[in-house]
Amino acid sequence: MSRRGWGFFVGGLLVALLLAGVVSNYASSHPDGLDSSLREGCTVDAEGEITGGSCPAQRERDHELGDSPLADYGVRGVDNDFLSTGLSGVLGVLLTFAVGGGVCWLLRRRDPQPTTGAARGDAFGDARSGAAGDGTGGGPAADDPVTGRRAASGAGGGGPASGGARAVDGR
Amino acid sequence: METLAMHISNGIIDGPVAAVFAAFALVVLALCVLRGRRDLDDRLAPMAGLVAAFIFAVQMLNFPLLTAGVSGHLLGGALAALLVGPWIGALCVAVVLVVQALVFGDGGVAMLGLNITNMAVFGTAAAYLLIALLLRVLPRTPAGLGVTAFVSALVSVVVAAMGFVVQYWLGGTTDLGGNLGGLAGTMAGVHLLIGVGEGLITATTVVTVAKVRPDLVYALRALKPVAPAPAVPVAGGAR
Numbered sequence: 142m143s144r145r146g147w148g149f150f151v152g153g154l155l156v157a158l159l160l161a162g163v164v165s166n167y168a169s170s171h172p173d174g175l176d177s178s179l180r181e182g183c184t185v186d187a188e189g190e191i192t193g194g195s196c197p198a199q200r201e202r203d204h205e206l207g208d209s210p211l212a213d214y215g216v217r218g219v220d221n222d223f224l225s226t227g228l229s230g231v232l233g234v235l236l237t238f239a240v241g242g243g244v245c246w247l248l249r250r251r252d253p254q255p256t257t258g259a260a261r262g263d264a265f266g267d268a269r270s271g272a273a274g275d276g277t278g279g280g281p282a283a284d285d286p287v288t289g290r291r292a293a294s295g296a297g298g299g300g301p302a303s304g305g306a307r308a309v310d311g312r
Numbered sequence: 313m314e315t316l317a318m319h320i321s322n323g324i325i326d327g328p329v330a331a332v333f334a335a336f337a338l339v340v341l342a343l344c345v346l347r348g349r350r351d352l353d354d355r356l357a358p359m360a361g362l363v364a365a366f367i368f369a370v371q372m373l374n375f376p377l378l379t380a381g382v383s384g385h386l387l388g389g390a391l392a393a394l395l396v397g398p399w400i401g402a403l404c405v406a407v408v409l410v411v412q413a414l415v416f417g418d419g420g421v422a423m424l425g426l427n428i429t430n431m432a433v434f435g436t437a438a439a440y441l442l443i444a445l446l447l448r449v450l451p452r453t454p455a456g457l458g459v460t461a462f463v464s465a466l467v468s469v470v471v472a473a474m475g476f477v478v479q480y481w482l483g484g485t486t487d488l489g490g491n492l493g494g495l496a497g498t499m500a501g502v503h504l505l506i507g508v509g510e511g512l513i514t515a516t517t518v519v520t521v522a523k524v525r526p527d528l529v530y531a532l533r534a535l536k537p538v539a540p541a542p543a544v545p546v547a548g549g550a551r
Contacts, residue, residue, distance in 0.1 A: 240361075
């Protein structure tokens, strides 16, 4: 993937960090659709506590991990609400990115040939190393991935070992 | 900020039903891993991380609904299905829900199977079925993609909400006195509104990604328009 390719991921992550870290403080604090539906039939005071009536939400029990340091989207020990919410959002974004991306990175298809090292280098480096592959690296042609995928899965027919699939990708 | 619960909390659905759905969710997620691996390459893996992180972020952004005193937030099934496909997409939403339950105290751990079933499985599946249909018949323009995203996102939210109603019918802990229809109606109504928000967010995000990096939109890669001859995999490549 070209340098531009990684720029997209960095940019996307920054947007997510900004949303969770800052904008989250301006989110509505009203109960969401599920919560409010489950409170139908009950009366609720200004604090959001159920004061009477009968509704499914009354059966709600405590969370198993309710005393987690990040419970309820706040950081325990940080008294400033703005900071607490924002910080928990930032940590959550980094955590979900690491878990989601990490699991998928481990599960990803690899070339049958032992080119893992090369492939990994390729992801960061082909803008630098591959004048050949570069013509296409960030190429916006929407079809490429399909061909790329086939080339990769049938890698026997591929040929040039290092980062071959990627290079083929764009021609 | 007071308790901010966005997903099914402990005690709302009884234990046995929650356990059955936990088993169901586990089986489906295993299937998603097996089938999704075929899609997962060096480019889709970081995209999956980004999609999970983005969904987590936007789920924090409760938006007000027209109905006073009620908010809604993204579920993310349609967004994930569009950007990384149904299999990895379901895994992404599941990752978000697992992190929220285990770290943020949101959505009971015992209820995780129910939440995953509704939002990661039903939501993503419903969205992708519609995406597959719409993207083949609508023009390949930003507008076509936007409409696809909006409609599939809206429907997926209502489907996920109805998933909860079915679960409540099976194992709800409060006797509604035969008034399950009332709960269904309330859930459907409020989630129709949330679906509009979900649709707008999903369409905006996907159209933006498609403009910057169309090669990163799974649905555009995987789904060919019907008009040209059916794309049969030909040995030696299509060109």
